[in-house]
Amino acid sequence: MADSLVYIAGAGPGDPELLTLKTRRLLETADLVVYAGSLVNPEILSFCREDCEKLSSIDMTLEEQTDVMMKAARAGRAVVRLHTGDPSLYGAVSEQVRILTENGVKCEIVPGVSSFQGAAARFGIEYTIPGGTQTLICTRAGGRTPVPDAEDIELLASHRASMVIFLSSGMAGEVAEKCMSSGMPGGTPAAWIYRATWEDERMHVTTLEHLASSMEEAGIRNHALIVVGECLRRDRSARSFLYGGYQEERP
Numbered sequence: 001m002a003d004s005l006v007y008i009a010g011a012g013p014g015d016p017e018l019l020t021l022k023t024r025r026l027l028e029t030a031d032l033v034v035y036a037g038s039l040v041n042p043e044i045l046s047f048c049r050e051d052c053e054k055l056s057s058i059d060m061t062l063e064e065q066t067d068v069m070m071k072a073a074r075a076g077r078a079v080v081r082l083h084t085g086d087p088s089l090y091g092a093v094s095e096q097v098r099i100l101t102e103n104g105v106k107c108e109i110v111p112g113v114s115s116f117q118g119a120a121a122r123f124g125i126e127y128t129i130p131g132g133t134q135t136l137i138c139t140r141a142g143g144r145t146p147v148p149d150a151e152d153i154e155l156l157a158s159h160r161a162s163m164v165i166f167l168s169s170g171m172a173g174e175v176a177e178k179c180m181s182s183g184m185p186g187g188t189p190a191a192w193i194y195r196a197t198w199e200d201e202r203m204h205v206t207t208l209e210h211l212a213s214s215m216e217e218a219g220i221r222n223h224a225l226i227v228v229g230e231c232l233r234r235d236r237s238a239r240s241f242l243y244g245g246y247q248e249e250r251p
Contacts, residue, residue: 004073004105008093010086010112011035015197016043018113023082026110027052031077034065039084039223041198062092066099073105085114089138090166116164118196119225122203127162127231135161141168141175157182162229169224173212179228180208189232194224205232 007026012018019027027033027047035045037058045054053072057065065081073079083091087109097107116138120127127136137156140147145167157163157179168175172192180186186209193203206214208228215224 004070005108006069006073006079006081006100006105007108007110008081008083008087008091008096009110010114011040011044011082011084012113013085013115013118013197014041014195014201015118016041016047018118018197019044019047020110020112022110023080023112026078026080027082029078030080032069032072033080033082034060034069035082036084040082044082062095062099066096066103070100070103070105083112085116086112089114089116090140115196115225116166119164119193119203119227122193122196122201123191123205123227123232125231127164127229129162129231132230133161135159137161137163138166139163140166141171141178143168143171152178154178154182157184157228160184160229162231163227165226165228168226169215169220169222172215172226175226175228176208176211184208184228188228189230191227191232192218192220192224193227194218194220196225 009023009026011023024047028049030048030052032053033045033048034055034057037056048054055068069079069081081096087093093109100107128134137159139151139153139156141153153175165175176190186207188208189205190208190211191203191205192211192215193201195201202218204214204218211226
């Protein structure tokens with residue numbers, strides 16, 4: 001009998017056409033798909049066969065999820081655990097992999113397009129700036145799930161890197177205040193994007209001092225990313241050395 005196997009795959013940010021070819025193929029041949037509730041665009045599940053069993057994990061504990069996947073995999077069924085974006089970011093993947101592998105079920109992770117990449121495409125930006133920051137920080141504000149003290153947004157913002165802040169829509173005011181407490185001017189570009197790449201996507205570019213009020217006026221309290229940094233500024237004129245025609249100096 002073949003080894004029991006579970007595929008942990010990224011569903012991308014929302015647009016079904018941003019699904020990888022590999023994940024689509026896995027969905028087309030799956031017998032069981034455990035997916036991340038309302039966070040996964042239902043259109044993506046349409047790639048599954050009609051007789052595929054589809055289970056939302058929204059009301060399932062970690063143990064319930066891994067138990068149903070283990071039983072299916074051991075029975076020789078093709079199993080896909082479908083996460084939004086890419087499984088490596090806020091996917092709670094490591095504990096699933098640990099439980100499955102400890103119980104003799106192999107795991108293969110299939111990457112996906114992250115929502116922060118979808119957001120950059122929709123804003124028409126690159127997070128790394130010619131002549132400016134070469135660093136992108138992906139983080140979240142501390143809430144019910146705390147973050148380490150060394151990763152407090154105020155400390156991270158002091159680096160002046162581009163920042164994408166996940167899972168913090170309801171704390172936009174706190175995020176902005178911490179960024180400004182780090183020394184960022186209130187006029188620093190900031191933006192929010194709700195359900196990036198979905199059909200009902202909404203987005204707005206503003207400044208740190210107006211970020212919270214902008215989101216409040218739009219009624220945005222969840223399912224949004226916050227982007228902060230000079231990467232959002234449209235009036236930059238610096239050119240990249242990559243295609244700038246510059247001659248490399250040699251000793």
